[in-house]
Amino acid sequence: MNAMSDLRPAARGAMRAPGFLSGSWLAVRLAWRQLRSERARLASAIAGVMFACVLVFMQLGFRAALFESATTLIGAMRADLFLMSPMTLASFRPETIPRVRVSQALGVEAVQAAVPVYLAQASFRNPESGRRRMIQLIGFDAEAGVLDLPGLAAMREALKQPDTIAFDARSRPEFGPVLRMFQEQGPFAVQIGNREMRVVGTVEMGTSFGADGNAVLSEVNFRRAVRERPQALVDLAAIRLKPGADLLAAQAALRAIMPPDVAVLTQEELRRHELRYWEEATPIGFIFSFGSLMGLIVGMVIVYQILFSDIAGHLKEYATLKAMGYSNAHLSRVVLGAAGILALLGFVPGTIASAMLYGVIADATFLPLAMATERAVTVFLMIFAMCGVAGLLAVRKLRDADPADMF
Amino acid sequence: MENPVEIREVTYAYGEGALRREVLREVDLRVGPGEIVILTGPSGSGKTTLLTLAGALRAVQQGSCRVLGRELAGAREAERVALRRRIGFIFQSHNLLGFLSARQNVAMALELDGGTGERERLERADAMLASVGLAEHAGKQPGQLSGGQRQRVAVARALVGSPGLILADEPTAALDKASGQEVVHLLRDLARSRGTAILLVTHDPRILDVADRIVAMEDGRVVADDAARAVNG
Known part of the structure; x- marks a missing residue:
């Protein structure tokens, strides 16, 4: 025991508790060392967080894709104001308004153009297999240029021909290889409803939960395809204002002259009206929120279990640390630090896996699914909160580590 | 005094x-x-x-x-x-943290003092382990040590902070006569x-x-x- 003389006791009474930051660093380091020591348990905890992460990403991704696709058509319209029946729940199933309202709109000083838009679903016969499937028809005055879809401008003249349509190349594949056939053989005949019409070009629009595919056609051709539609009724009116006109003032002026059978909405209002339908009037929005919540709960239970059993299995060690003078708060930071580490270690691979899954699903379903930074931040906060709650629940177990029981 | x-x-x-x-x-x-x-x-x-x-x-x-x-x-x-x-505590069983090395276990007692740096803590832990005759075992985890050695690590942990008591x-409850002594x-x-x-x-x-x-x-x-x-x- 000759080495004793080497040991100079440190200055007495100079002890002060570590600062919050360095204390937290020590707590997190201890948490990491503990997690690292049991690889299998760490792996299962990470897998649990990853699972929750992927699930939430999928749910939020589907939800965003639904909402985005539901408003593709509205977003594609170059108009400032819209007339719509107040009875319309969603644009894929519109209530009609009298066509005369479109002309009436021109009575307002600020209005430059008012264009009727026709929406209907009709059967489309797959040109290859012959099977019928419902397609969304969008009819409008080709001349007015209210609809702005990639590829549409070039087809303006072609669409004026009788019985012509432009097919949405991003429709579901069940409609047949229309794009390929068009590229190979040029315009060709397809059957819409009971009418033969010619595909004279393709546009890019995309499917939505309301429509598996789209076809754009002129007002006149729309009437030919949808015979049961009375001439005096339209589904939507797109209104363009004169340059520099005040949007809200024009809206108020239109409301003043319009009978109560039409609602006057801005583009943003129409978009939100559409979203509200999917969010509130259908269980779809709820389903995705519920799915996300389930994922978070499952993840939380897994993380809680891991943290809890870590504490329960080391009660004596935790009690010893308390006897040595470690405060409950510091040990809580160790547990919460472990929760934070698990959140981070699960989130990173979870996000990578989700981004890959998005690609796979987008290819299969034609829904606009992609990893968005904003969503990643949201999910990170959710996962962090999930692990935080699990940590806070597990921390309660620390109370069972009583140093007085150690002797 | x-x-x-x-x-x-x-x-x-x-x-x-x-x-x-x-x-x-x-x-x-x-x-x-x-x-x-x-x-x-x-x-x-x-x-x-x-x-x-x-x-x-x-x-x-x-x-x-x-x-x-x-x-x-x-x-x-x-x-x-x-x-x-x-205060330095020594218990019936060593109660060392199984996932830390002997050196890290001893240094845990010093982490409560914000005035010490990581290097100083580990140096003091090593010196303390040397004085209980475990200089060569500082890097081992408790699972790799004998019962007597573990209790000596616990003694080092209790003493390293220069406690007043x-x-x-x-x-000695968990030790044979020789290691207990x-x-x-x-x-x-x-x-x-x-x-x-x-x-x-x-x-x-x-x-x-x-x-x-x-x-x-x-x-x-x-x-x-x-x-x-x-x-x-």
């Missing part, structure tokens, strides 16, 4: 009402500076409860309990936690060289020889308080 432990008329009871059971009855106990006191007595005599009171692990119910100059009667939890940092509870003598030698007082609870007759004084308890009272026969054997 003040006595590290000065307990006067402490009474302590578990339970309440009809279930109330007194385990300490007006106990007086004093441990002088640098003194090694062994507290002995049969199971249930209250010696362990007395030790937890001196270690600020329990709140004092009645009487006065001054440890390292701090009155513990009426002390808040945070004050007790702070005082515990100045060491409290030990049956430190070794650990206790090591503890005594280190404490002596630093002038640190020790209060040690045991009913292992083989280690009574390390004590300056032996206090015997029975049924919640001190029944004998004698200078040990073979001091510094």
Whole structure:
């Protein structure tokens, strides 16, 4: 025991508790060392967080894709104001308004153009297999240029021909290889409803939960395809204002002259009206929120279990640390630090896996699914909160580590 | 110089009402500076409860309990936690963290002092391990050490922070005779060289020889308080 003389006791009474930051660093380091020591348990905890992460990403991704696709058509319209029946729940199933309202709109000083838009679903016969499937028809005055879809401008003249349509190349594949056939053989005949019409070009629009595919056609051709539609009724009116006109003032002026059978909405209002339908009037929005919540709960239970059993299995060690003078708060930071580490270690691979899954699903379903930074931040906060709650629940177990029981 | 432990008329009871059971009855106990006191007595005599009171692990119910100059009667939890940092604890089992090396386990006792840096902590831990004869085992985890070695790591952990008082509870209970003797003598030698007082609870007759004084308890009272026969054997 000759080495004793080497040991100079440190200055007495100079002890002060570590600062919050360095204390937290020590707590997190201890948490990491503990997690690292049991690889299998760490792996299962990470897998649990990853699972929750992927699930939430999928749910939020589907939800965003639904909402985005539901408003593709509205977003594609170059108009400032819209007339719509107040009875319309969603644009894929519109209530009609009298066509005369479109002309009436021109009575307002600020209005430059008012264009009727026709929406209907009709059967489309797959040109290859012959099977019928419902397609969304969008009819409008080709001349007015209210609809702005990639590829549409070039087809303006072609669409004026009788019985012509432009097919949405991003429709579901069940409609047949229309794009390929068009590229190979040029315009060709397809059957819409009971009418033969010619595909004279393709546009890019995309499917939505309301429509598996789209076809754009002129007002006149729309009437030919949808015979049961009375001439005096339209589904939507797109209104363009004169340059520099005040949007809200024009809206108020239109409301003043319009009978109560039409609602006057801005583009943003129409978009939100559409979203509200999917969010509130259908269980779809709820389903995705519920799915996300389930994922978070499952993840939380897994993380809680891991943290809890870590504490329960080391009660004596935790009690010893308390006897040595470690405060409950510091040990809580160790547990919460472990929760934070698990959140981070699960989130990173979870996000990578989700981004890959998005690609796979987008290819299969034609829904606009992609990893968005904003969503990643949201999910990170959710996962962090999930692990935080699990940590806070597990921390309660620390109370069972009583140093007085150690002797 | 003040006595590290000065307990006067402490009474302590578990339970309440009809279930109330007194385990300490007006106990007086004093441990002088640098003194090694062994507290002995049969199971249930209250010696362990007395030790937890001196270690600020329990709140004092009645009487006065001054440890390292701090009155513990009426002390808040945070004050007790702070005082515990100045006491070295040694338990029946080593209670080392299995996922840390011996060096890291010892350094844990220093992490409570914000004035130390990581390098200093590890250096002091290494020096302390060397002085308990484990210089070559500093990097090993507890699972790779023998029972006696683990308890020596626990001794190093209790001493590394230069505590003003060491409290030990049956430190030899889990050890065979030879390692038990070794650990206790090591503890005594280190404490002596630093002038640190020790209060040690045991009913292992083989280690009574390390004590300056032996206090015997029975049924919640001190029944004998004698200078040990073979001091510094």
